[in-house]
Amino acid sequence: MSPAVTNEPSLISQLLQRMNSTRPIQFKLIKDLEIGKCFPIQAFEKLSRGFGEAIEAELVVNEAESVIVTLPNRYLALFDENILRTYQPNTMGLVYKGQVGRAYDLEFRELRPALDLSLRPRLAQDVPPADE
Numbered sequence: 292m293s294p295a296v297t298n299e300p301s302l303i304s305q306l307l308q309r310m311n312s313t314r315p316i317q318f319k320l321i322k323d324l325e326i327g328k329c330f331p332i333q334a335f336e337k338l339s340r341g342f343g344e345a346i347e348a349e350l351v352v353n354e355a356e357s358v359i360v361t362l363p364n365r366y367l368a369l370f371d372e373n374i375l376r377t378y379q380p381n382t383m384g385l386v387y388k389g390q391v392g393r394a395y396d397l398e399f400r401e402l403r404p405a406l407d408l409s410l411r412p413r414l415a416q417d418v419p420p421a422d423e
Contacts, residue, residue: 316349319358321387321395324350329384329400333357335375337367346370350385360385363395 300308324330330350338345346362381402388396 316357316359319360321360321363321397322390324358324360324385324387326387326389329386329402330358331381331402332378332383332385333380335370335378337370337372337375348385351381363397 330352333349333351336347336349338347343364344367345364346366347359348362350358350360352358384400384402386398386400388398390396
């Protein structure tokens with residue numbers, strides 16, 4: 292008896308497709324981020340490590356790359372399970388402003404969705420001149 296032929300992709304091919312479609316993510320120190328640039332925050336994760344808990348943030352560098360940074364311990368108490376669970380990706384951004392003494396100077400900003408310029412009224416300068 293031969294195996295049934297189906298048009299559905301195999302579990303292995305589905306897994307391979309998912310694995311090959313992920314973006315590369317690298318770990319970075321906050322001090323290695325570009326100073327003054329606002330990086331959208333894709334996600335937060337609270338981890339237990341050998342020396343206690345830590346908060347990691349996944350930052351979007353560009354369309355093809357993300358990095359993970361560990362936030363300073365002073366932010367640990369601000370994150371409870373509800374905040375971590377309900378955070379909406381790319382609604383906040385992280386700006387590294389340099390160091391103050393030995394501490395990182397960070398600013399968090401609210402990000403607004405980009406405007407769809409196709410919905411705005413056309414302006415006179417948008418209309419190409421008519422051939423005469």
